[in-house]
Amino acid sequence: AQSVTQLDSQVPVFEEAPVELRCNYSSSVSVYLFWYVQYPNQGLQLLLKYLSGSTLVKGINGFEAEFNKSQTSFHLRKPSVHISDTAEYFCAVSSSWGGYNKLIFGAGTRLAVHP
Amino acid sequence: NAGVTQTPKFRVLKTGQSMTLLCAQDMNHEYMYWYRQDPGMGLRLIHYSVGEGTTAKGEVPDGYNVSRLKKQNFLLGLESAAPSQTSVYFCASSPSTRDRMGSGNTIYFGEGSWLTVV
Numbered sequence: 498a499q500s501v502t503q504l505d506s507q508v509p510v511f512e513e514a515p516v517e518l519r520c521n522y523s524s525s526v527s528v529y530l531f532w533y534v535q536y537p538n539q540g541l542q543l544l545l546k547y548l549s550g551s552t553l554v555k556g557i558n559g560f561e562a563e564f565n566k567s568q569t570s571f572h573l574r575k576p577s578v579h580i581s582d583t584a585e586y587f588c589a590v591s592s593s594w595g596g597y598n599k600l601i602f603g604a605g606t607r608l609a610v611h612p
Numbered sequence: 613n614a615g616v617t618q619t620p621k622f623r624v625l626k627t628g629q630s631m632t633l634l635c636a637q638d639m640n641h642e643y644m645y646w647y648r649q650d651p652g653m654g655l656r657l658i659h660y661s662v663g664e665g666t667t668a669k670g671e672v673p674d675g676y677n678v679s680r681l682k683k684q685n686f687l688l689g690l691e692s693a694a695p696s697q698t699s700v701y702f703c704a705s706s707p708s709t710r711d712r713m714g715s716g717n718t719i720y721f722g723e724g725s726w727l728t729v730v
Contacts, residue, residue: 506652540616540702540721587654600719602654
């Protein structure tokens with residue numbers, strides 16, 4: 498069975514500081530990995546995804562994530578955050594098991610950027 | 613540039629009442645999904661559909677029914693609302709896994725429907 502663990506439920510950080518949001522997954526089959534962002538009172542928006550190839554994936558708004566197969570991790574990073582990055586971030590894994598895009602989400606990490 | 617549209621956005625129900633959430637997508641996607649979001653639990657799949665006229669159960673289907681009579685629409689029904697169904701509901705859609713990126717296809721989400729059952 499697949500599962501996703503986001504290691505921090507909340508991450509407070511000051512503006513212009515770097516941030517890392519941690520995600521570990523477990524799966525017995527090849528997976529695709531995603532990070533979604535949810536701004537207050539809005540739906541989920543794709544930040545980036547890893548399908549294959551380079552393990553460093555760049556996304557929107559200056560975010561990037563690194564796929565580490567040996568550590569089964571897909572941590573999200575940004576070198577300098579802005580107030581506007583305050584949101585909830587979800588890590589997810591996808592496979593075609595079951596014949597559809599089965600997307601398993603982590604519980605989410607709330608990023609709070611302070612001035 | 614609508615993408616995935618959900619109605620209504622907010623609703624308050626009394627226990628035992630029924631209601632239907634409507635989802636519409638204009639991207640010609642084969643697959644559609646209904647998720648619920650609860651604090652500390654991420655999103656959990658309620659039901660999904662891999663094509664017009666077909667539906668299937670997800671992780672938490674009890675108390676819900678769905679229908680996909682048209683490719684672009686996916687309806688979620690609550691037969692007899694309970695306080696445990698207070699949640700934020702998200703509809704989503706994606707291309708088929710038979711498409712080029714298979715299960716790497718992006719899933720697109722609507723903006724959510726806030727439902728409170730009192």
